[in-house]
Amino acid sequence: xxxxxxxxxxxxxxxxxxxxxxxxxxxxxxxxxxxxxxxxxxxxxxxxxxxxxxxxxxxxxxxxxxxxxxxxxxxxxxxxxxxxxxxxxxxxxxxxxxxxxxxxxxxxxxxxxxxxxxxxxxxxxxxxxxxxxxxxxxxxxxxxxxxxxxxxxxxxxxxxxxxxxxxxxxxxxxxxxxxxxxxxxxxxxxxxxxxxxxxxxxxxxxxxxxxxxxxxxxxxxxxxxxxxxxxxxxxxxxxxxxxxxxxxxxxxxxxxxxxxxxxxxxxxxxxxxxxxxxxxxxxxxxxxxxxxxxxxx
Numbered sequence: 279x280x281x282x283x284x285x286x287x288x289x290x291x292x293x294x295x296x297x298x299x300x301x302x303x304x305x306x307x308x309x310x311x312x313x314x315x316x317x318x319x320x321x322x323x324x325x326x327x328x329x330x331x332x333x334x335x336x337x338x339x340x341x342x343x344x345x346x347x348x349x350x351x352x353x354x355x356x357x358x359x360x361x362x363x364x365x366x367x368x369x370x371x372x373x374x375x376x377x378x379x380x381x382x383x384x385x386x387x388x389x390x391x392x393x394x395x396x397x398x399x400x401x402x403x404x405x406x407x408x409x410x411x412x413x414x415x416x417x418x419x420x421x422x423x424x425x426x427x428x429x430x431x432x433x434x435x436x437x438x439x440x441x442x443x444x445x446x447x448x449x450x451x452x453x454x455x456x457x458x459x460x461x462x463x464x465x466x467x468x469x470x471x472x473x474x475x476x477x478x479x480x481x482x483x484x485x486x487x488x489x490x491x492x493x494x495x496x497x498x499x500x501x502x503x504x505x506x507x508x509x510x511x512x513x514x515x516x517x518x519x520x521x522x523x524x525x526x527x528x529x530x531x532x533x534x535x536x537x538x539x540x541x542x543x544x545x546x547x548x549x550x551x552x553x554x555x556x557x558x559x560x561x562x563x564x565x566x567x568x569x570x571x572x573x574x575x
Contacts, residue, residue, distance in 0.1 A: 305542040306339070306346070307503045308496045309440050311430040316484050316492045323499065327477045335475050337499055348502040354380065356469040379461065386454045386519070389567045390462060394446060406560040408449065412441035414556055415536060415547065423546035435488055441539065443497050444504040448535060451508025452517045453564075459508065463501040470494055507538060519568060523561040525552040532557070 313319045324338040334351035354377045362373035374381050396405045416437045421427060431437055450459035471494050473479050483490045511517065511531055521527075532550045540547055550557060 305341075305544075307440055307444055307500050307539070307542050309431060309436055309543070310487065310493045310496050311428065311433065311436040313487070313492055313496075315487070316490070319492050319495065323495070325477070325495070327475075333475050335477065337495055339499065346499075346502060346506070348499045350464055350467055350474060350498050352475050353377075353468065354465050356465045359465065383458055383461075386458055387462070390450055390454065390458075392567050393449065393564070401559075401563050401566065404555075404559060406556055406563060408446040409438075409442055410556065411445050411532070411560065412438050414550075414554075415441045415445070415532075415539070418536065418548040418550070420546040420548060425544075435493065437543075439493075439497075440500055443500040444507065444539075445535060447501045447504025448508035448511065451505045452512040452515075452531070453519055453521075453568075456505050456509060459505055460501075463498075463505075467494060467498055467501075474498070507535060511535075521568075523564045525557050525561055528557050528561045528564075529554075 308322075313322075322339075324340070326336045326338065328334055328336075332352050334349060337348040337350075339346045339348075358373065358376070359380065362369045380387065392400070394408050396407050396410070398405045416432065419437065428436075447459050447463060450462060467474060471483070471489075471491065473483065474491060474494055477491075479491055484492075487493065511534060514534075515521075515527060515531065529550050529552050536547045536549065539545065
């Protein structure tokens, strides 16, 4: 099946070239390390706050005649889910009332929880999670091809953080749909910095480039790009929650993500191969989770 390039931002071929993308004013995903201040970020991304019907923030990236809107609204926090899971029956009942959506999708949430964390008890030593894939992708960057090599881009807040958000949301969306991926992303971001929704930041928060609004808004934007890429790849490969992942499918999925990263960030990357141990382990993990996750808790 051909790739649905609805945003005209994705390279439909499996080749790792960067010149198949159209020339746009803004290339999408962002690195926190490329911004020196929150004010500089606001020159690139328009931020709008509003309160009705509920408090929300919209981050708007424009490129030629198109735009991408990343939205975060008030709602359930990740900590509330954890507290209910570790709490009393009343805490669990309270969560049911507050978020029927979470209760209805709790088994898919469990699958994502397993994918997102290293669980050697279930999957053996060297278990692979989204973060490990992000690290592997950073290792695939050909540093000699980067014109203005910046050491800080290879820190935790550089390529790894950006790749991690995009990769995790792309997989979640391809496997379980955009709505569930977005729900999980939003519960996580609300938990980190509640002021993201209102914009009522302290001076200390604004100046904290690693943990303040700059870093968190970039995470929100990159989450949205991950969802867009996940939707495209879901269509391209006919992926759903019942798909059996072999090494060929996973390599194609990962290299398509890298193809977008290369174009968006002006970098070159070594392609994954079916012989990479990470590929076999992660494909095996996805299949095991989709078949047996109810027993893993």
